[in-house]
Amino acid sequence: MMESKQNGTLLQVRDLHTWFELRKFGFLRIGFVRAVDGVNFDLEEGEAFAIVGESGCGKSTLARTVLGLYKPTQGEVLFQGRSLQELGKAYHSQVGYVQQDPYGALPPFMSVKRILEEPLIINKALPSKEARLARIEEVLEEVRLIPVKDIIGKFPHMLSGGQQQRVVIARATILKPKLIVADEPVSMLDASVRVEILKLLRELQEAHRLGVIYITHDLSTIRYFSERIFVMYAAKFVEKAKVHELIHNPLHPYTQALLEALPDPEPENAETFRNVPPGEPPSLVRPPQGCRFHPRCTQVIQGLCDQQVPPEFEPEPEHFVSCWLYRDGQGN
């Protein structure tokens, strides 16, 4: 959906930073966790893109900042050209959130009907009871929780993991938002159910021209879902490209390592070792100087990568990478 420029930009994220204060004994400030540390992107209307990165790199914090649940330390989020402060409460009915951890996401003491009715009441979306029920039934049909009659009175614990996740998606879409943020929507589910949920999300996205930000640590599911991928490492984006391009021509050494680490199910795998860097992602309290990946990088340029933060280069059209290897504007 690259022609979407004419439709306008849904979301603009500029120089976004979200830092958490670290305190000792509850009051002594001893530093910050820089969970999001300088992130930029645009999301077009009706576009789906994915953010991939390892545990703790700041994906959920970025999601929650974009949703207006955390106030950015620096930078801004614009929705249809207007700032979140300006939009205020109205913003909440424009965005849907599919939270990480579906098992904790649904209140155990509420029926499916109440879970779905609540956002309608809180946002004063539909005044009459009948209209609300009709919308609830419509949404349940859409996420294929059918027959609706059997599902609507149930409590979360009576549903399978996949069904619970469908309720979460129904709740995220019931107000007809323009943007959905789906944070690891399938990682808790069995492989056989995952595909079903991802296909459902994709269908909803296409049917309603939703903007979707799909957050995951699992690169292999992404290309079934989105047009572009942003790779996040230690609170920053290191590479942005179209899905096919990123998988077949990864430029950043970290992206290359991620791809190398992921096996396809082949019997030959048992005979070979994977060429992956050792070590772990850095602390976000005292991140390394220069490129944050340099301590693990096999292609590090001493005196440069360990000193200066790499800017974003565009060695190929619409393929961006923050890595000094591309400082001449070309591949390595």
Place this chain on the structure above:
Amino acid sequence: MSNDILLKVEDLRLYFRTTKGVLRAVDGVSFELARDRAMVIVGESGCGKTSLARAILRLLPRNVHTYSGQVHLDGTEVMALNEEQFRRQVRWVKMSFVPQAAMNALNPVVRVGDQVAEPLLIHNHVKSKKEAMGRVEEALRLVGVPLDFMTRYAFELSGGMRQRVIIAMALVTSPVLVILDEPTSALDVLTQANIMNSLKRIRKELALTYILITHDIATSSELANESMVMYAGQVAERSHAGGFYKTPFHPYSKMLMASVPTLREDKELAFIPGKPPSLINPPEGCRFAPRCPERFSKCDQDPPAVTMEDGRVVKCWLYTGKAR
């Protein structure tokens, strides 16, 4: 390939008592595993993988209803041993275990070195603390934990390092068989790949036999020489890895494989509609039949385990005419 059978399991059953009735978590499982080989067990959540591991290791909860079958390990019928003999001769001695989610269960107030030494000391494998620490150092070296971590506490370690410590605990008693239950499922992909590399290297170095339990098919291929697919407490298919990943036989295995997203190969993803049956009063015939696209009249009856030409075993009526 060696024909030296290390482990032979026959008609193993483990049923639990529950308030709703008897739950058949492991329901007549049979397989053989040759020495120096690695077998992976795959299947959806709740199909009985962990219960099978616990049945083999005789790590049983209180609510056992039935525990029966044969487990032949390295020339001994271990099911015939009493608990004391089993503890002295088998568990941790010949076979050890990396339990699911164990890395979150490490004792927070015990130092890493002492923690890894625990299986040695509890089971009296060593004469002195000094000897124990020598073995601990060796185990930590194998799994790639720096020796200066010995004096640290678990909470000071990253998830990947904690998991390596757990694996060291399983290696420290020098077993011949190690059962690993989802050893990397909670970890990041790079950490996962690093630990898989270590497990491969350790197996070569020590000539170990592994059973790897996982629900992640792609990751399972990293270690598999043999594969076993479980469905609703039973074995759906057993095969050498080449057969399983390239041409799965059982309709369930085929669909499972079709649902695995692949990075390099372009394919349309499929999913398995419906869900596995309850293990309390499971259906009479084939347990996969209600979800099976290839079901036919015979599937109302329990299918036999058919042994195919190259030693593969499939529990499915489609193959009864094609037996060896």
